[in-house]
Amino acid sequence: MNKLEELFRGKAKSVYNTDEADRLILLFRDDTSAFDGKKIEQLDRKGMVNNKFNAFVMEKLEAAGIATHFDSLISDQESVVKRLEMFPIECVVRNITAGSICRRLGVEEGKDLNPPTFEFFLKNDDLGDPMINEYHIQSFGWAEAEHVEKMKQLTFEVNNVLKDLFLEGDMLLVDYKLEFGLYKGEVILGDEFTPDGCRLWDKETRKKLDKDRFRQGLGGVIEAYEEVGKRIGVEF
Numbered sequence: 141m142n143k144l145e146e147l148f149r150g151k152a153k154s155v156y157n158t159d160e161a162d163r164l165i166l167l168f169r170d171d172t173s174a175f176d177g178k179k180i181e182q183l184d185r186k187g188m189v190n191n192k193f194n195a196f197v198m199e200k201l202e203a204a205g206i207a208t209h210f211d212s213l214i215s216d217q218e219s220v221v222k223r224l225e226m227f228p229i230e231c232v233v234r235n236i237t238a239g240s241i242c243r244r245l246g247v248e249e250g251k252d253l254n255p256p257t258f259e260f261f262l263k264n265d266d267l268g269d270p271m272i273n274e275y276h277i278q279s280f281g282w283a284e285a286e287h288v289e290k291m292k293q294l295t296f297e298v299n300n301v302l303k304d305l306f307l308e309g310d311m312l313l314v315d316y317k318l319e320f321g322l323y324k325g326e327v328i329l330g331d332e333f334t335p336d337g338c339r340l341w342d343k344e345t346r347k348k349l350d351k352d353r354f355r356q357g358l359g360g361v362i363e364a365y366e367e368v369g370k371r372i373g374v375e376f
C-alpha cells in the first residue's frame with residue numbers, strides 16, 4: 141500500500157489517502173491539545189505511544205465482537221484504517237463524574253454513576269463541542285435514528301469490555317469519548333481509543349493517568365500513558 145496526499149490534519153492526527161480506495165493511513169503526531177485547541181504542546185513519544193495503545197485496544201474490541209476501523213500497524217506512528225464516513229458526533233459514557241459534567245451540573249468529581257450516563261456532543265471546535273441530544277441529531281440530519289441507536293449500543297458494549305480490561309490493570313475507566321462512521325452502510329467504531337480521549341484513574345490512589353495530567357499541568361503525561369499501556373499488556 142502507498143501513502144498518498146494528506147486529506148485532513150487534525151489537532152493530534154493526520155489522515156492520508158492511500159492507493160486503496162477504502163483504506164486510509166492515520167498518523168499519530170506528538171501534538172497534544174486541550175481546551176478545543178487552545179493549549180497545544182509537542183510531547184516526545186506521544187504519537188508512538190498512542191498509535192500502539194490504540195491498536196491494542198481496537199484489537200481487544202474487535203475480539204469482543206465490536207466492529208472497528210482498525211486494520212494494521214504499519215510503523216511506530218502510523219496505522220491503516222478503513223475509510224469511514226464519520227458522523228460529526230462524539231459519544232461519551234461516564235462511569236464516574238469528572239470534567240465537564242462537574243461544571244455543568246455542579247457535582248463533585250469522583251462520584252460513581254449508576255447506571256453509567258451517556259451524552260452526545262457535536263464535533264465543532266469553534267462552538268466548543270456543545271452537548272446535543274437525539275432530537276438535535278434528527279432535526280439537523282447529523283445521523284439517522286437507527287445509526288444513533290447503534291452508536292449508543294456500541295458505546296455501552298465498549299464499556300463492558302474496557303471497564304474489565306482496565307480493572308485487570310488496577311485502573312478505573314472514569315469516562316471516554318468515541319467517534320463512529322459508516323463503512324459500506326454499517327456503523328463501526330472509528331478514530332481512536334487512547335488516554336487522550338478517556339479518563340483513567342489508579343484504582344487505589346485515584347492518581348490520574350490520562351490527558352487530565354496535560355490539561356491540569358500535572359506533568360508526567362506520556363509516562364502515565366505508557367504506564368496504563370503496560371498495565372494492560374501493550375508493548376511499546
Ligand SMILES: Nc1ncnc2c1ncn2[C@@H]1O[C@H](COP(=O)(O)OP(=O)(O)OP(=O)(O)O)[C@@H](O)[C@H]1O
Binds near residue numbers: 150151209223321331
Ligand atoms: N476511519 C476514519 N475514516 C475517516 N475519518 C476518520 C477515521 N478515523 C478518524 N477520522 C477522523 O480523522 C480526524 C483525526 O484527526 P484528529 O483526531 O487529530 O482531529 P481533531 O483535531 O480531533 O478534529 P476533529 O474535531 O475533527 O476530531 C478526525 O476528524 C476524525 O473524525
Ligand SMILES: [Mg+2]
Binds near residue numbers: 150151
Ligand atoms: Mg480528534
